[in-house]
Amino acid sequence: MTGMTGMTGMTGYTADEMMTVAAARALKDGMTCFVGIGLPSAAANLARAAHAPNLVLIYESGTIGAKPDRLPLSIGDGILADTADAVISVPEIFNYWLQPGRIDVGFLGAAQIDRYGNINTTVIGGDYASPKVRLPGAGGAPEIAASCREVIVIVRQSRRTLVEKVDFVTSVGYGDGPGTRERLGLRGSGPKQIITDLGVLTPDPETCEFTMTAIFPGVTGETVRDRTGWEVRIAAEPETVDPPSAAELQALRGFQATR
């Protein structure tokens, strides 16, 4: 993996490892999961190795039930096709599998995500025609975010990534609040967790605004506020999260060593 942040220091694991492990734990055995590349793919593969052997990994390249024994660099590495239950075309993966709502969880990354869980992977700064930073774009994400039964987002937390309002809505979370998804006819229930290197944010059941409801060991509320681009609310009693187990770390590092 590239861009590992944090030091192992006294804890024996990095903030990125804690994030990936927490994201993996959110995936339950037997679920069907549409996997984005990068952090989501690492977490989904860890889940399958650690506690969810029957997790069905679906990649937009048309590989259903992929069982890679090393982390793929892209969503179309040969190891995904070689180990899949079925390999189908790209129109089919989107039209027959994602669109009708067959998939339990969509697992996405983000360049920016806002307080209502809207994702930007298109442009930052300037305007659309002449942006300051041109990002890769939508890929499969808009329809994954619309059609999976629920969505989990994994992103490193900073004021650049967790913003008050995204510069461009590539994939819709809760729009501008309650009722937006229904009005737009989006059939999935939307983002249920944003998992970061500091903890987990979940949507307020009434306002849909993301609130810090779990904080990782050693992380302070001050750090959370410093690294969030809006006046983030922190639950009165945030859930505690177990640090990565030796088995989880071994599985994760094993994947990373083989890439």
Next chain:
Amino acid sequence: MYRGANAHDGSHMAEIVSLAEAISRAVRDGDTVAMEGFTHLIPFAAGHEVIRQGRRDLTLIRMTPDLIYDQLIGAGCVRKLIFSWGGNPGVGSLHRFRDAVEHGWPRPLEIEEHSHAGMANRYVAGASGLPFAVLRGYAGTGLVEETDTIKPVTCPFTGEALMAVRALNPDVAIVHAQQADRHGNVQMWGITGVQKEAVLSSERAVVTVEEIVDSLAPRPGAIVLPAWTVSYVAHVPNGAHPSYAAGYTDRDNDYYVAWDAIARDRDTFGAWLAEHVLAGAAA
């Protein structure tokens, strides 16, 4: 508008020719060209031949522009890009694409941007001889405002609000496959992406192949393109590198990682292009 796939030169069967001849006969300045291959089977060698032949003002279509279009954009061949995800998979940015959008170098790049689901459906419509496709997509996204080939549509039966996307009918599709036989029938397997739809939606099609065999042995899950849907077949072993051809070559992930530093800088890219593409003219 649908013009009927592969109406080349009045002939209905693929001709087996050299790569240089295939590209020079199929691709003209100003053409709309779709080089498809979803991570797998990306027709890199053919893309490099387009650069060597100095084609200009192309409108390039690809779901994932990938390194191949980063190279064509940096080489100045491209006027407009129609796409849905322009990154280096698992690595980061496509720096030549970014430089063109952010700074207009080496020339301004017009873009027409979709999601994967939208692009896939645009090819399906094109291959089907329909003017548009319909899907559940884009609702609430900024793409609806920026892209005029996305329009809301109402289901005539249920009244449901859906989205229409305009068909794609490229002048030329270029794909890479594992095998062709001596008649020009083509077989590809593994991750086959949107290549069948790209070929069937296009007026002309060029297929580069790893191997030419006496007869195609049927393979489970394979796509077969009959010779009369293909204009030109060229034998180009390893023609997908650094992408791959399942059963023949592996994806060169180190190349994708190394590309980041090469493409980041205009001069480094220029030197790479001169050494690895332009100098290969005789090959």
